[in-house]
Amino acid sequence: MTFQEKKSIVSLISVILIFGTYCLYMYPQQPAGGLESTETFRYWGSFVLTLVLVSIVAHIMISIVFNIVYRITTGEKEPGFADELDKLIDLKATRNSFYVFVLGFLAAMGSLVVDQPSQAMFMILIASGFMSEVTGSVTKLYHYRKGV
Structure with a gap:
C-alpha cells in the first residue's frame, strides 16, 4: 500500500471519528427551548x-502523528513532491x-423554502460538510487504488 493510500485511509477514519465524537459531545447540550429561539x-x-x-x-495533529509513525515503521519520508497523477x-x-x-447547501436552502425549521437547515449543512469530507477521502483512495 502506498503512502497516499495510507494517508487517505487515515484521513477517512479521522474524519468519521472527529465528527462522531464531536456530535456525541454536543448533542446533550442542545437547547430544549422553542425551535426558533435565540438560544437555538x-x-x-x-x-x-x-x-x-x-x-x-485535529487534522493537523493526526497528520503529524501519521507522518511520525509512518517514518518510524517504514523508514521512509513523506514524498516531498506531487507528480501529475497526485495533482x-x-x-x-x-x-x-x-x-x-x-x-447539500441547495438541500439546506430548499428546506427553508418548504417551511422546515431552521434546525433542519443547520443539520443538513453540517451533514453535507461531513459527507463532502468523506467523499473527498474516498475519491482519493479509490483513484489511488484503481487509477484515474
Whole structure:
C-alpha cells in the first residue's frame, strides 16, 4: 500500500471519528427551548464554528502523528513532491467534494423554502460538510487504488 493510500485511509477514519465524537459531545447540550429561539441559533452557530476549529486542529495533529509513525515503521519520508497523477487525483477529489457540499447547501436552502425549521437547515449543512469530507477521502483512495 502506498503512502497516499495510507494517508487517505487515515484521513477517512479521522474524519468519521472527529465528527462522531464531536456530535456525541454536543448533542446533550442542545437547547430544549422553542425551535426558533435565540438560544437555538447560538447553539448551532457555536456548533459549526467549534466543529471547524476542532477539525482543523485535529487534522493537523493526526497528520503529524501519521507522518511520525509512518517514518518510524517504514523508514521512509513523506514524498516531498506531487507528480501529475497526485495533482489529478487531488483535483478529482476536490471536485467531488464540492459537488456533494453544493448539493447539500441547495438541500439546506430548499428546506427553508418548504417551511422546515431552521434546525433542519443547520443539520443538513453540517451533514453535507461531513459527507463532502468523506467523499473527498474516498475519491482519493479509490483513484489511488484503481487509477484515474
